[in-house]
Amino acid sequence: MKPVVTAALGTLGPLLAKLTDLLAKECGRLKGVRREIRSLRSELTGMLGALRKYTNLVDADEQVKEWISLVREVAYDTEDCFDKFIHHLGDGGPQEAGFKEFFRKTARRLKTLGARHGIANQIHDLKLRIKQVKELKTSYKLDDIDCTTTGHATVDPRLAALFAEEAHLVGIDGPRDDLAKWMLEEENKHHRRVCSIVGFGGLGKTTLANAVYHKIQERFDCHALVSVSQKPDTKRIIKDLILQMSRNAEFTKDMESWDQQKSIEKLRELLQDKRYLVIIDDIWSTLAWKAISCAFPENNSSSRIITTTRILEVARSCCPDHDDQIYEMTPLSDLHSERLFFNRIFGSEEWCPDMLIEVSYTILKKCGGLPLAIISITGLLANRPRVKEEWEKVKRSIGSDLDRNQSLEGMKNILSLSYNDLPPNLKTVLLHLSNFPEDYVIDRERLVRQSIAEGFISEERGRSCQEVAESYFYELINKSLVQPVDIGYDGKVRACRVHDMMLELIISKSTEENFITVVNGSQTVWENSQCSIRRLSIQDIDQELASELAKKDLSHVRSLIITSSGCIKHPSLTKFQTLRVLHFEDCRGLGEYDINGMENLFQLKYLSFNRTWISELPSGVVMLHDLETLDFRGTRIIDLPARIVQLTKLQHLVSDMNIYRRKIPIGIGNMTNLREVSGFDITMSLVGAV
Structure with a gap:
């Protein structure tokens, strides 16, 4: 799934708000152009509706991308045009008195007349461009495109990475054994316990959960593993759980006719007197967890549930009791990263040709301990000659190759899941992070103030722009898109850092969006x-x-x-x-x-x-x-x-x-x-x- 509307929505929304504000506040000084501004706003509002329609579009073709690009550029130019007009309407500085003030006001009246004439011409040109964009939309028959996402069979992009990684697991034994021990300890205390594994995409959350599952599943009466994904079908998930945990064909014979409520009731009935182990992988919202978790009875049988998520808020929702555990995944250590890298390339955890040592460590630094990145890049290097110059080319082109190289496609798709899950306003703030170099510590206050200055932030429900922008900063942390650094004594995060691979993705998206x-x-x-x-x-x-x-x-x-x-x-x-x-x-x-x-x-x-x-x-x-x-x-x-x-x-x-x-x-x-x-x-x- 690849939604294509990001920066365009983030540009057009604030522009429409600015035009509405202009019409409300400057009504006395818009003589001759007020009607034109209203007409322009109406045209742009129609485009905004079309853009929102395309947010659910899967794998947009080049015609859709071209149309969105044209809309985005028109929106930018329209905002620039009206910002200049508003500036000419203003008084340009502090008040003066006497003759100076008289001449200043006279000059401003003449300037305003010129501004009105100029804005009328520019609005005319903008409306011609908008007309061309509308005609292109009709010519491309974009209104006929089905933008619904239901009914499309999609392959979970995490599957290939999971099985590739399991062949050479490195550094997972310790976490696996620790979680397995926690899952089985205090079995005499019969209440149900939940462990939620949370972390950045590509860290190996699913792999770790799967390893724990296989290590302890024999200690339970029944067990199952399901994946939720970004658009969960709760009824299908519940039925999948029943099929995995029921050995009685009679129990499931009428399953096709069950609605969601009936499916939940049947699963609760099935598990009522059993000790069960369930892995619920890839949860993206608290609502999804609540919809699924109600199917698991608290039957005092020492049952266990493992969830995985990229979102800290979801992990907290899964683990409300003090006996539950949130397990935060961390990147591989330098030693484990080296072992994984060298083993996949050279078949040995400790050997590397002398001429490739320096470039290997440079590439490893870019991977930042991300197992998925190491696996993807070693897959790319495996097809290249073991020559320093060739590996240097790979090092320099990792960012651009995200879009072009099949070996890196899986990694890009997995990282893109988190990006695609964001609303347009958060996508805009995330794209802004491509301003910063690799390994840069991004100050929270700087990010907040620049986002406000650019017009990315609007007041929301009585909250100031400062408060809204800070909430966006913390939401990016909550969704594991950036890593917090420099946490103050008051618990506030003062700065963040972007993983190198996520930064490459953000830069790729920014280039695509001309952001x-x-x-x-x-x-x-x-x-x-x-x-x-x-x-x-x-x-x-x-x-x-x-x-x-x-x-x-x-x-x-x-x-x-x-x-x-x-x-x-x-x-x-x-x-x-x-x-x-x-x-x-x-x-x-x-x-x-x-x-x-x-x-x-x-x-x-x-x-x-x-x-x-x-x-x-x-x-x-x-x-x-x-x-x-x-x-x-x-x-x-x-x-x-x-x-x-x-x-x-x-x-x-x-x-x-x-x-x-x-x-x-x-x-x-x-x-x-x-x-x-x-x-x-x-x-x-x-x-x-x-």
């Missing part, structure tokens, strides 16, 4: 040249690549993240007309050229100069009236411009305490939206400033 363009020394830069670059992540590039980048059209880039780039000349900021997020990190050679023209970035909401060593903020910063986050940790900045206090939308003014004792700006009390101020020496600040 982010990642530019680094080892990456093909312009894989989606038909579309505008919308988000750009530059990671440790040289001057040659920077010069090539500067030739591209960067006027549609919404987010620019530059990491670990030394003394090179980056593309001028004057090329970036629609930036919402601008983040420099570890750019020690950042010069005036790189930050000149910042005053024109009127949509900028997030600005960071993390560890750049600059000694003063660009003068244009004080013109960024929509700025919400200003982060200058790891810089040599001492004094802020006096006019910084005019940035009344600023919420986070973030620095760090170091040898540079910074004063709080005078007039900071006028910045009524400020939520966080850090890195200033209050003892050096005037009382009136605080």
Whole structure:
């Protein structure tokens, strides 16, 4: 199953909300274009309905993908168009008095008239594009496509990996024996116990559960193993359990006529006086567990249930009693990873040709102790000559090969299950993680603030954008898509990390969706040249690549993240007309050229100069009236411009305490939206400033 609608939905939804808000708040200044905006919103609403229809589509063909891509690009361009229009409608800064105010208002009226004329022309062009997209949809007969997922026979992508892994189990003996011991201990206490194995996709949860099952099944009167999957058929699952545990043909002779309620009653009847062992594999929701678990009676016969899931919340639902156990899977140790890798390639757990040792360990590091990744990549290497150059090619191409190589297809499908299970808003936040390099520790606050600045987050049911964004962060952890690191004394997770293989999948999805363009020394830069670059992540590039980048059209880039780039000349900021997020990190050679023209970035909401060593903020910063986050940790900045206090939308003014004792700006009390101020020496600040 391969749903295809992700970033397109995440783009169109916020755009429609923005148009609705514009029509409600700016009614007095929309003369001549109000009707056109309503018409445009109506057309886009129809497209949103079609996109939602395609979220259930299995294995979309190229025509559907092309149509979705066109819708996504129209949505992006429409939002850019209206953001510029709203900017021209605004007053552009703090109020002035007297003749200056008179001339300013007169100039703004003339500017607004021009803006209305310009927006009318642009709306006309956008409606022509939308008409072409609608005609293409009709030409491709997309309305005739059956988007239901029922009735399709799908193969569980985990099966091949399971049986391949069982042939060379490494590092499973200890966990298997520990869980088997726990399952059988205190057999004199007759209540039912549940163990839920939880962890990232590909860690071997099913394999471990299966190993425990085979080790202890003879101690039970009856036993069964079933898989639930993302769209469970509860009636089929219950009947499958009955068939595995009943040896009486008479008991099951009328099974085909049983409905779900009847099936549950019959299973409870079958198990009422038996000691049973059941494995329920691959549970994706608490509702699925509740629907199935009611079929298992608490009959005081020392029965045992093992569940597997990728979602911590589901594991907790399975184990409500203090006697139950949640077992969190961890990656293989370095030693066990080596043994699995070398044994599958060379038939020995300890031998590897000298010329392949270095590249082998580099590939193993990328696998990150994930058994599925090791098995998949060794399958790929088995078909290559044992030559260092060939293995180096494999190492460099692992990300791109996820889409092209049959040996890695199973791994991609398994990892994709977690991605496909996400709602559109969470998919958008997850795709945003492709901004970060491998092994990067992603700060929670940074992720939250950048997601809000990009417009990925909306208020929900009385919760602020900050609260919603933080809930998304924790939901990604809950679903085992990212791993928590740096947990505070209060239990809050301060940062997370993405497994290398999951990052490869996210980058693959981002490229497919034209969500982010990642530019680094080892990456093909312009894989989606038909579309505008919308988000750009530059990671440790040289001057040659920077010069090539500067030739591209960067006027549609919404987010620019530059990491670990030394003394090179980056593309001028004057090329970036629609930036919402601008983040420099570890750019020690950042010069005036790189930050000149910042005053024109009127949509900028997030600005960071993390560890750049600059000694003063660009003068244009004080013109960024929509700025919400200003982060200058790891810089040599001492004094802020006096006019910084005019940035009344600023919420986070973030620095760090170091040898540079910074004063709080005078007039900071006028910045009524400020939520966080850090890195200033209050003892050096005037009382009136605080």
